[in-house]
Amino acid sequence: MPKKSNRxxxxxxxxxxxxxxxxxxxxxxxxAEGLSVSSVAKLAGVNRGTAYxxxxxxxxxxxxxxxxxxxxxxxxxxxxxxxxxxxxxxxPTPDWEHLPDVINGMAEFNLRLAEYAIDNPDIGRIxxxxxxxxxxxxxxxxxxxxxxxxxxxxxSDASHSDMDxxxxxxxxxxxxFLWPVWVRSRARTKKARRKMAERYAGEILRLSMHGVLVADxxxxxxxxxxxxxxxx
Amino acid sequence: xxxxxxxxxxKRRRRNPDATREEILAAARxxxxxxxxxxxxLSKVAHLAGVNRGTAYxxxxxxxxxxQATIAWVSEYLSQSVFxxxxxxxxxxxxxxxxxxxxxxxxxxVENPQLGRIxxxxxxxxxxxxxDEFFRQFVQSTKAMAESEFAEDGxxxxxxxxxxxxxxFLWPVWVHARVTSxxxxxAMSLRMRREFLRLSLYGSLRAEAFPELQALLDS
Numbered sequence: 001m002p003k004k005s006n007r008x009x010x011x012x013x014x015x016x017x018x019x020x021x022x023x024x025x026x027x028x029x030x031x032a033e034g035l036s037v038s039s040v041a042k043l044a045g046v047n048r049g050t051a052y053x054x055x056x057x058x059x060x061x062x063x064x065x066x067x068x069x070x071x072x073x074x075x076x077x078x079x080x081x082x083x084x085x086x087x088x089x090x091x092p093t094p095d096w097e098h099l100p101d102v103i104n105g106m107a108e109f110n111l112r113l114a115e116y117a118i119d120n121p122d123i124g125r126i127x128x129x130x131x132x133x134x135x136x137x138x139x140x141x142x143x144x145x146x147x148x149x150x151x152x153x154x155x156s157d158a159s160h161s162d163m164d165x166x167x168x169x170x171x172x173x174x175x176x177f178l179w180p181v182w183v184r185s186r187a188r189t190k191k192a193r194r195k196m197a198e199r200y201a202g203e204i205l206r207l208s209m210h211g212v213l214v215a216d217x218x219x220x221x222x223x224x225x226x227x228x229x230x231x232x
Numbered sequence: 233x234x235x236x237x238x239x240x241x242x243k244r245r246r247r248n249p250d251a252t253r254e255e256i257l258a259a260a261r262x263x264x265x266x267x268x269x270x271x272x273x274l275s276k277v278a279h280l281a282g283v284n285r286g287t288a289y290x291x292x293x294x295x296x297x298x299x300q301a302t303i304a305w306v307s308e309y310l311s312q313s314v315f316x317x318x319x320x321x322x323x324x325x326x327x328x329x330x331x332x333x334x335x336x337x338x339x340x341x342v343e344n345p346q347l348g349r350i351x352x353x354x355x356x357x358x359x360x361x362x363x364d365e366f367f368r369q370f371v372q373s374t375k376a377m378a379e380s381e382f383a384e385d386g387x388x389x390x391x392x393x394x395x396x397x398x399x400x401f402l403w404p405v406w407v408h409a410r411v412t413s414x415x416x417x418x419a420m421s422l423r424m425r426r427e428f429l430r431l432s433l434y435g436s437l438r439a440e441a442f443p444e445l446q447a448l449l450d451s
Contacts, residue, residue, distance in 0.1 A: 033270070096438065103437065129349075132405040153436065160434045167403070167427035168436070174402040175395030181356040182394050203391035210384045211435040212377070212392065 016054050018044045023065040028122035032062050069120075069127045070142040077112045078145055096157040106208060110201035113176050118197045121180035128177045132170065146173065172204065253291050255281045260302040265346035269299050269354070299354075306351040307366040310340060315369055333373075334428065337400050338421040343414075345404035352401040356394070370397065400424065 022044035026035050037058055041051035055061035094102045117124050131140045138144040147169050154163040183196040259281035263272050274295055278288035292298040314336040341348040355364045362368045371393045378387035407420040 031270075099437065106437075128402070129405060132402060133409045135409055137406075158438060159436050160430070160438060162430060163436060164423060164427040164430070166406075167424055168431065170403050170406050171395070171399035171424075171427065171431070174398040178352070178356060178398035178402070179391065179394050181353060182361060182390075184357060185359045199388060200391050200394075203388040204395070206384075206386055206388070207392070207395075207431065208436040212384060212387060212432040213382050 012054075015046060015050065019046060019051055019054055019061075020065055020068045023061055024069065024123055027062065027065055027126055028120075031126065035062060037061055066127050066130050067141070069123055070131075070140050073116060073124075073127070074142045074145060076116045077109065077142075094153050094156045094158050099158050102153070102158050103205075103209065107201070107205050110204050111198065114179070114197035114201040114204075115194070117176045118180045118183060118193050121177075121184065124177045124180070128173060132174075143169075143173075175204070176200070249291075252283060252287065256283060256288055256291055256298075257302060257305050260298050261305070261347055264299065264302055264350055265344065268346075268350060272299060274298060303351055303354045303364075306347065307355070307364050310337065311366045311369060313340065314366070315373075334396075334400070334425060335421075337397075338403075338425055339418075341401045342404045342407055342417045342421045342424075345408050348401045348404060352397055367397075396428070399428070 019040060023035065023040045026040055026043060035058060037051050037055055038048050040061060041048045044051070051061075055064060131137050131143050134140065138147065147165065150163075150165050150169050150172075153159045154165050179196070179200045183193065187193045187196045256277060260272065260277045263277050263280060267276075272295060274288050274292065275285050277298060278285045281288070288298075292301060314333050355361050355367050358364070362371065371390060374387075374393045374396070375389040377383055378389045378392070403420070403424045404417075407417055411417060411420060
């Protein structure tokens with residue numbers, strides 16, 4: 001204990017990290033309602049005064065924790081790029097010519113995201129609800145990068161035209177973070193959870209590549225679409 | 233609560249326990265949506281419903297019973313409005329393809345953002361979500377479609393079902409942070425339906441010209 005507090009005195013940044021880690025644990029378990037600066041300080045093993053020096057109010061601490069989660073997610077799922085959520089300059093263009101690379105990249109991305117979500121189910125879901133309820137979700141580093149990647153794809157000739165990027169981003173992200181809820185009672189070992197992550201990542205890849213229906217042969221659906229959606 | 237109104241409805245209730253039960257469940261939906269499962273108590277619900285606590289306890293012995301009954305009410309409502317009374321024919325060549333059913337889900341979700349989200353979480357976290365009648369029917373329909381001649385090969389119906397429901401019930405969280413009128417919400421609900429249709433028909437990528445990439449999916 002004394003040794004630890006020495007370290008902290010020397011290094012406010014690592015104290016901040018210890019506080020954020022404790023806050024992540026409490027937020028995952030009890031949600032924002034169940035979190036207080038003092039309960040976090042207690043779990044982190046720092047005194048309350050120190051915690052308040054870092055985070056004046058509960059709201060500051062919750063916001064900082066979710067931002068931290070977003071950075072961790074960014075780091076775990078995207079390759080390269082900086083911590084402000086900007087994509088690296090030298091990314092290959094997601095165009096028709098590079099489609100095999102795009103699909104390979106997507107396969108790996110899907111798996112990393114599915115694994116992160118399955119390993120961090122509660123905090124992942126809380127982070128997601130928070131992002132979706134924000135007036136401007138692109139203030140979130142992970143969401144910003146994710147939506148940008150989808151937008152690049154939508155703008156390129158590797159994708160079908162007419163994609164609604166905002167809706168697609170929400171559809172994609174929500175599934176990854178709700179799948180672990182369904183998985184929880186079905187996969188109790190690490191290995192089983194990994195299989196479930198692979199399964200979900202695989203279905204999303206399949207969906208992205210082929211959709212669900214054989215569009216050309218589906219006469220009834222085509223008629224339905226024509227009637228209800230002139231544009232499709 | 234208006235005293236006079238309360239006493240009138242109390243009289244009606246004495247004659248009709250079913251109506252009382254409905255009123256308690258309606259109040260429970262409101263409380264569940266605003267305070268979540270952790271914030272729901274029988275006395276809070278009884279107060280909002282304008283019935284006394286003893287009456288509420290006669291209908292629902294515990295807080296947990298009331299929460300489960302509320303979740304079951306949502307499932308029942310969705311089953312009725314989406315599938316009707318009989319098992320849906322979603323093999324693909326029915327008069328109403330699955331995409332038509334999704335309108336009912338989308339409209340309910342966008343008008344009940346908190347309740348829908350809490351309901352989905354409760355259902356998915358069960359030991360066996362298939363014990364929920366709506367969830368069972370929904371997965372069954374997705375499976376029937378996946379096995380029909382109109383479907384692409386290799387659809388994982390369970391994963392797809394979770395994705396669709398998650399998207400439909402969390403989209404409203406996004407919607408409510410942005411628009412306020414019913415008309416705008418309806419437009420947002422249509423936007424979801426349209427993108428979901430597009431995704432189902434075509435996917436996101438023009439992958440059909442690269443059959444060798446199929447190996448990624450088969451591995």
